[in-house]
Amino acid sequence: MALRINVILSILMIVALSTLVSIWINLLHTNNNPYTLKEYRDSLNASWIFTQAPKVGLNYSVKVVPTIVIIDQQGMVRFRHEGLVDSSTLINELRVLLSEEQVNKEGLEYASVFKVKDVDGEFFNLEEHRGNVVLLNFMTTWCTYCKSQIEELKKVYEYSKGLPVIVISISIELE
Numbered sequence: 001m002a003l004r005i006n007v008i009l010s011i012l013m014i015v016a017l018s019t020l021v022s023i024w025i026n027l028l029h030t031n032n033n034p035y036t037l038k039e040y041r042d043s044l045n046a047s048w049i050f051t052q053a054p055k056v057g058l059n060y061s062v063k064v065v066p067t068i069v070i071i072d073q074q075g076m077v078r079f080r081h082e083g084l085v086d087s088s089t090l091i092n093e094l095r096v097l098l099s100e101e102q103v104n105k106e107g108l109e110y111a112s113v114f115k116v117k118d119v120d121g122e123f124f125n126l127e128e129h130r131g132n133v134v135l136l137n138f139m140t141t142w143c144t145y146c147k148s149q150i151e152e153l154k155k156v157y158e159y160s161k162g163l164p165v166i167v168i169s170i171s172i173e174l175e
Helices: 002-031 037-044 054-059 087-099 144-160
Strands: 049-052 067-071 077-082 115-117 123-125 133-139 165-171
Touching: 037 049, 037 165, 054 165, 067 087, 077 087, 087 133, 087 144, 133 144, 144 165
Parallel strands: 049 165, 133 165
Antiparallel strands: 067 077, 067 133, 115 123
């Protein structure tokens, strides 16, 4: 019995230490961020829109990264996910939004509109994309979970090619 308890305690200690080391590495990387957002986008081979806009994250009450917000064609916030979410869930939500013609707006809120410059210097204005489903991915370049979320978003992006869907990743790191 004592041996089992010692083994369990050892495993828990290893998990706790590895978690602390991971957090410490992420914190160090935050202070010495070697990437520009454009370099980050290019390293991921992601072709959707990337921008650095911490204030937009505040407008959407982002407290956790990654956070995904999906806005319907009428500009209403329909889905919100904090933390990792798999591509099949996001694709199913897009299917729902793309198939609906009329939406009961009761209890829904309009998305906070914004205009930002993307990493290529082009302006993105959310209001100009009414009629499309917009998927907002709030992230940071140093976040390991955000990188995993990007891999799921690549699948969503491939699914949505040719559909009225816009994917935008918004870095909430300070500029």
